[in-house]
Amino acid sequence: MSRFRVRTPTVRLRRTVQLLVLALFLAVVLAARPQPGQRLPVWLESFFHLDPLIPVVTGLAAHAVQWAFLLSVVTVVVTVLLGRVFCGWFCPLGTVHTLVGRLFERWRPARQREHWHRGQLAKYYVLAALLVLALFGVQWLVLLDPLVILYRTLTVALWPAAQGGVESTATAIYQADPGVGTWRVTSVTEPVYRTVRDLLFVKQQQSFPNSGFVLGFFLFITGLNFVQRRFWCRYICPLGALLGLLAWRPWLVRKLDTGACNQCDLCGLTCHGAASTGPGTGWKPQECLGCLNCTSACAAGGLKFRWELPWRHGLAPERVNLSRRGMLEAAAGGVVAAMVLRASPQARGATFHPLLLRPPGAADEADFLARCTACGLCMKVCPTGGLHPTLFEAGLDGLFTPRLVPRIGYCDYECNACGQVCPTAAIRPLPLAEKKAVRLGLAAFDVGRCLPYAYGRNCMVCEEHCPVPDKAIYFAPVTVTGRDGVPTELLRPHVDPAHCTGCGICENVCPFKDQPAIRVTSANESRHAANQPILGSGSGYPF
Ligand code: SF4
Ligand code: SF4
Ligand code: SF4
Secondary structure (H helix, E strand, O other), X not given: OOOXXXXXXXXXXXXXXXXXXXXXXXXXXXXOOOOOOOOOOHHHHHHHHOOOHHHHHHHHHHOOOOHHHHHHHHHHHHHHHHOOHHHHHHOHHHHHHHHHHHHHHHHOXXXXXXXXXXXXXXXXXXXXXXXXXXXXXXXXXXXXXXXXXXXXXXXXXXXXXXXXXXXXXXXXXXXXXXXXXXXXXXXHHHHHHHHHHXXXXXXXXXXXXXXXXXXXXXXXXXXXXXXXXXXXXXXXXXXXXXXXXXXXXXXXXXXXXXXXXXXXOHHHHHOOOOOEOOOOOOEOOOOOOOOOHHHHHOOOOOEEEEEOOHHHOOOOOOOOOOOHHHHHHHHHHHHHHHHHHOOOOOOOOOOOOOOOOOOOOEOOHHXXXXXXXXXXXXXXXXXXXXXXXXXXXXXXXXXXXXXXXXXXXXXXXXXXXXXXXXXXXXXXOXXXXXXXXXXXXXXXXXXXXXXXXXXXXXXXXXXXXXXXXXXXXXXXXXXXXXXOOOEEXXXXXXXXXXXXXXXXXXXXXXXXXXXXXXXXXXOOOOOOOOOOOOOOOOOOOOO
């Protein structure tokens, strides 16, 4: 049986809006490009600021109100008036689910019923567990907030992969330089490639070591559309649940002309949110995504959306009944999850992972974890491509949060971009002068590898690149005797901890490309009074 498709002007309008918002989201992601020294526009964070789940959860976890999220009041008001139209018309991840769901349509049973199922209550329990978790100071939006998931996946996985594909193709064509006679294909492909590179891609191609895990999770949640369309939105999404609660007593309600209804159930067959409870009859406003498929599909014209003051609803819409037992179990789940996520010594502040170099301005670890949603915006704007998502360095609690990997990219002395864009102030927006004084960690020489120590050769690469005006790396002359018995004058480098900011450029430029002979660890980071192995201001340091 061929599938029933709804193609009315209202549905076309909704689809157009969905695609436009998705395109806008992509454009905003692409616009977040590394521009060292430039002030970044505030609208780069605007999508996150429209999301009411982020301030609720991070606010509870960090005990802080973030005024930037006042914009999310717009979403709240629209939801109270119109229902979950954010999910049906606006949410970019919702649109991706819609598109993927359509791709999978041919494999699902024809005329699969889209009626409400008790399992849809699960997302409300996910939300309850998330809120309890936040009360214990643990914020875990990393795998649950739709905007965070999509932004991070685009930034860390999809866009770098696209850039890699374009670069490799352009390089292959350039090297082959095919053509006919004197005419070359590159005369066409090179200008196209240069335009695409300059408009869409970052100059220094970014690549992220853990992108496979980020992509894997994204493929998993979009793959759930194979089971049922918009599976994520119906059963899991806590933002959908929060908006569902706001739509508890809607002003815009679906009305049925029972005389016209012939029980054909076209409304149920086409419902994106599975808000219908049976042919024509029941409708749960908390689950309705406002896609308008039902009213458009009703051949009898029996379904309409009408404005009604909530206290005057003639026909009370069906409620979603959350059980007390279910809520208690969700709360218990939140408590257990808090214990598990905060069980690592790192999360308790008992140890400090040497590789966990947080961006400049990052709050102390507990506060940072309470705020950072792992959205990836800071990673996108870092001009050196130095910020990368963690895997286990920060514990499960800090999954996919940013860390500096100096081997790949250092913290530019003249840059404070990550603090400018962080939507939750997990990285504080520091003026450049203040940022320059922040210590991310401390550099230390590996004297078993460093050329002047281990191989009797002079090398000044790290000292030359150290950006601190007074140089954190300095030399001490020594005389060493080689195996031939000939004494040689050498300059051996040392790190002055009073000046080192842990920016990592020395590690980045060290001639050893496998394991650099100078490495930065989190020791001495400004964020933690307990992670300071070297006391004092540095005057009188023995070298
Ligand atoms: S620190 Fe980075 S990943 Fe975390 S919320 Fe801020 S911008 Fe997003
Ligand atoms: S880590 Fe350093 S270089 Fe990268 S964005 Fe932040 S301030 Fe700029
Ligand atoms: S990390 Fe290296 S380059 Fe940066 S301040 Fe310290 S010694 Fe200098």
